[in-house]
Amino acid sequence: MRKRYIAFVFGVVAMIAFFTMDIFAPVEKQTNQNDANEPEFIVSGISAEYFNAQGQLTQQIDAESARQMKNTQHTFFQKPSMILSDGEIPEWGIQADEGILEDNKTLKLTGHVRIVPLSTVQPAYTLSTSSLTVDLQQEIAETQDLVLIEGPATELKATGMRLLLKEEKATFLSDVRGRHDPVAH
Numbered sequence: 528m529r530k531r532y533i534a535f536v537f538g539v540v541a542m543i544a545f546f547t548m549d550i551f552a553p554v555e556k557q558t559n560q561n562d563a564n565e566p567e568f569i570v571s572g573i574s575a576e577y578f579n580a581q582g583q584l585t586q587q588i589d590a591e592s593a594r595q596m597k598n599t600q601h602t603f604f605q606k607p608s609m610i611l612s613d614g615e616i617p618e619w620g621i622q623a624d625e626g627i628l629e630d631n632k633t634l635k636l637t638g639h640v641r642i643v644p645l646s647t648v649q650p651a652y653t654l655s656t657s658s659l660t661v662d663l664q665q666e667i668a669e670t671q672d673l674v675l676i677e678g679p680a681t682e683l684k685a686t687g688m689r690l691l692l693k694e695e696k697a698t699f700l701s702d703v704r705g706r707h708d709p710v711a712h
Contacts (some may be wrong), residue, residue, distance in 0.1 A: 566594040573604075577663075583614040586663060588634075590626070602628040607636065610645070611666060611692060617645040619692055621661065621668075634661040642668065644695070652678035656688070666692040674699065680708045 573593045577586040590604040607626040611619040624638025635658070642654040655675045661668045668690040676683040687700030 565597060567597045569594050584612050586611055588628075600630040604628065607634075609634070609661075619643070620645050621659075623659070632662070632664055634663055635659075636661065640670075642690070652676055652681065654690075668692060671700070680710075682706050 570593045572591065574587070574589045576584060577588075579585050587610045588604070589608045591606040592604070594603045595601075596603070604626040605624075607621075607623055609619075609621040610617050611621070620643045621636065621641070623636035623640040626634055626636045628634050637658045640656050640659045642659070644652070653676070655677070656670045657672045659668050659670045669688065671687045674683075674685045674688045683699075683703070683705035685699035685704070686702040689698045689700070690696075
């Protein structure tokens with residue numbers, strides 16, 4: 528009787544082990560497939576600086592958090608803030624709710640995007656839109672969305688824009704409307 532009992536217990540343990548391996552095998556495969564969708568790293572409170580070949584600061588990106596995805600060159604930012612500089616002279620400030628940096632070349636911003644010139648020579652104004660794509664190498668910012676430019680004496684609305692950041696030249700694509708008050712300071 529005792530031998531039968533021991534054989535029965537071993538049989539039950541073997542069956543449990545067999546079924547357990549069968550149950551968890553598909554989960555293991557499923558986890559490996561989902562690895563590509565998981566972040567390679569997550570950083571809170573990030574600040575990154577980019578320099579040109581001469582060692583001069585060209586860009587600084589700060590964000591509440593950043594996620595680098597596995598198997599891609601995409602970094603997702605929460606509350607990104609960027610400064611484009613010419614050496615030690617900051618030229619443009621750019622902020623948004625979210626951003627995606629693709630291949631360290633293109634920054635796609637969404638949600639309350641704001642651009643401000645940081646030069647003390649230029650009059651103070653703010654450019655706002657809902658989305659903006661910035662080519663970081665050529666320093667060109669583009670959008671197809673509504674654009675609003677506000678300054679102390681000026682307001683301009685347009686649909687779509689191409690902004691050459693280095694040249695400080697903007698081209699508005701359609702539906703351009705504006706007002707200017709020459710007496711306002």
